[in-house]
Amino acid sequence: MLRHIPLFVSFMVIFANGISDSIHAQTKTNSLVYYLENDGIQVNAADRHAGGGYLLSGGGYMSGFIAKTDENGNPELVKGVADHVISDIIHEADSGFTTVGYRQTGNNILNLMRWNAQADTLWTMNLELNRVWYPRLRRLANQDYLISATTMTEASELAPLLLRVSPQGALLWSKIYEPTSNEPAYAYSAAELPDGNLLITGYIASPGNYRVLLTQTDAQGNPLLSRTFAFQNTYHNACYDVVQGEEGITLLCETDNDIALMRIGFDLNPLWGKSFHSYFYLYFNESKGNLIRNTDGSLLLSGSSDWGNFIKTDSQGTPEYILDAFMYMADAVPADDGGTMLFGNGPLIGVKSFPGYYPQIGVYRCDSLGEGSSCVGKSTPFFEEAEIDSEDIQFIATPAGILQQNPAAIYELEFLSEAACVSFIGNVQNNITESGQILACPNPANTWFSVDLSQEMHKKFSRLEIFSSGGQIVYKTYDPSIAAGAIPCNHLPAGIYLIRVIAGNKSYSGKISIQH
Incomplete structure (x- = not known):
């Protein structure tokens, strides 16, 4: 049985037919828990693997990790990365993968790593900055890598960071974007637009008035247009992820703690907004959630409230179903069968089902209709139409960072496993x-x-x-x-x-x- 230890990691996969009482290695089971013996850890991002199964990345106390599972959630490969947090991971066509993260000691080295299928590093790129938070990784149409993050300027102001890296790991350019208003600004995601221009998303923090931030640049990162947005009659707005299609740009937002969607035209003029009756609350997560656009234009969005929320909408943001998952959502990945794997962290706050508790990484599987295990339940779809205000703002771009050698120590890591369901803690270390x-x-x-x-x-x-x-x-x-x-x-x-x-x-x- 799992021992009642104060801090360790677990990774759980729960399939739609309920909770199993036993584990059979390398077979399809109803629930799996992976954990370390004496340490805690959290998942930050996940992706499909080109050869089947899933990729995960995350971090814990003074280390990060990458993991590869098969289609049924059985761990096939786990590696630790000393003194690093691995913030994002994307698959490669050769069955390898690429990760972005940062050094935990000082948070001042941004680290891009290319791995082969056996989780050996092919190359690394290390950029020294003042500080780094929330790095996200995207692949561009020409296979370059686009990395967004929040950093700190020489004047100790928070500002968006964007860099472009070649497929071979050569830094093409890196820039910090400082608003002329000298207000703190944050970047959480970025995207490539159909014309090859780039888009940085996040928020700008004026006193008592936080607004969604979009900064459009050319392919070399030179700013073209910056605009802020806010849902009317709200004071706290932010953007955490972005997708684009022929219908325009869609943003995963937070508005006064509610999960929300915002649709913007390619001219950066607002089209519509919708807010959902659930609020963001990130107790364990570095990740803020993610947004997926399906080929038919429908949307999948994940975020964390008092627990995890996963929402499927049509192309206009009207919800088809809303799921409550017993974890704090970090990422969601579509499965080949039309379902979705939901990734997040625990334990949850406020419920205690038995003595002791287990900090965990949870992965829940739901089918194309949103049906899942007993750890995923449906909510009544609820949303409100929301009007959007917009304002222009000016940014100045300056070169950022110095390339450095920062060899990371990679080591073998093993997850212990047992059948279990997500645990809960009764208000331990919680001030909410x-x-x-x-x-x-x-x-x-x-x-x-x-x-x-x-x-x-x-x-x-x-x-x-x-x-x-x-x-x-x-x-x-x-x-x-x-x-x-x-x-x-x-x-x-x-x-x-x-x-x-x-x-x-x-x-x-x-x-x-x-x-x-």
């Missing part, structure tokens, strides 16, 4: 969830109960949820009037349940015993 703040009456309950909420909870009410002791959601409502009425429970098996209310940017929890 306030436990014991919800009172249920009667308690124990038989056929119904009501909850007593404070005035602040009523005013900022977002939703109410009930979990079983195993962590499965058994009830959810977005209706604030339910707090003043009776909640039926006669259909629930006897046991201890956790009640959670999301109000504003806080979670409140309480317990109820149901007896029949």
